[in-house]
Amino acid sequence: MVRGAVFFDVDGTLVPQTSSGQHLADLLGHADVVREAEAGYAAGTLSNREVSVLDARGWAGRTPAHVRDFLESLPLVDGIAETVAWCRRQDLLPVLATLAWEPVGTYLCERFGFGHASGPRLEVIEGCYSGEVAEHFDETGKRDFALGVAAELGVDPARCAAIGDSRSDLPLFSAVGLAIAFNATSVARSAAHAEADGGDLRAVLPLLSRWLHAHPHIDVSGRPAD
Template sequence: MTGLHVFDMDGTLLHGAASVELSRHLGTFDEASAIEAGWLRGEISDTSFWEQMLPLWSAATESEIDAAFNNAAWINGVEDVFADIARRGEYSIVISQSPHFFVDRLRQWGAHRAYGSLVDPHMSTDRWVLLTPQHKVDITQSVLAELDVCESRCVAYGDSTSDVLLFEHLDNTVGVNCTAAVRSSATVLYDGDDIREAYALGRNLWEQAPTTCSESAS
């Protein structure tokens, strides 16, 4: 029976935030860190966050983004986990509030699909589509239906408040180096530097889960 693994990116597969990692490579780390800190404190809205952050990358080339992605502070074992999921005939998706142009590069590492906020330094604000916590639930449900996978065969991995709604919806969830909010809603917890170990916990949850959709909790 196939299954679906749903990963957050920032804080789960990546130490820290993609926006800060990209800015570090482009020489605007201090500015990005200040914006990120203000957003985390609730002083900057999601829209204002991107209004301030995107100009820092306006001159970035595709090769510079590639280099920032490859040199970012990834948790150990990301490619190994995607490869194992594919080898088993299962599916992996990444859903992140970070820019889609950064998240999508994880498909090069073996993720089946990647979803992120549709923002770009050269895109007008009226075309932005910011990915929200509810989108994580909606996308997961849509992919489950499309692939005909029941929720009992879905495991989500996340670390922050943006993952709480999805964690509340699913029975099988792994909190990865997570905040207090996620710790109270995750099925199991992982603290460490290797996503392969968190993934092993997720697979273990399947051994205790129903094997048919009719048995699965809604």
């Protein structure tokens, strides 16, 4: 029986110091475009939709198999498999709530055992990416995706946790019972209930464990709640 879910961000959280989009763009040959676009998103001058459109153009003519090969070299923090396994032992479904492209989420689900993944989709025509976006996905979509997963599981969002690092995680942080900022920006830290840092995802496990076993009037930090 599933007692809740833990939603993990990808870029900046599982993928440290860069993004899956930037990593793939480096290999696909449009790194400068994505670097500028992601900087614009971080600064609030570009929407996620605008970034996706610019990035998608660089995928034109490539096959899903080609991109899958590139994902084998995706930089990742340590401890992902162990953290996923811990969640499952606690009857918590590990889920990817991310703005990363659908092939990234699919790859990480298959490699580590996450139950589901969100994300925008690229158009494929005759076996190749066309350079167009088939389905956009933004930060409110990330929250709505997570709430949909919770509803399908029949669990209260208050029994779910989210782990992320940036402003795209804020809507989801406000919707769950525990929000953990991991290697996060100041904006994400200020919106989270707890924070952790380091190169190993297992740094979040004490926070998750404390939250699971806390008495109702004790918050995740172990301090009496106001």
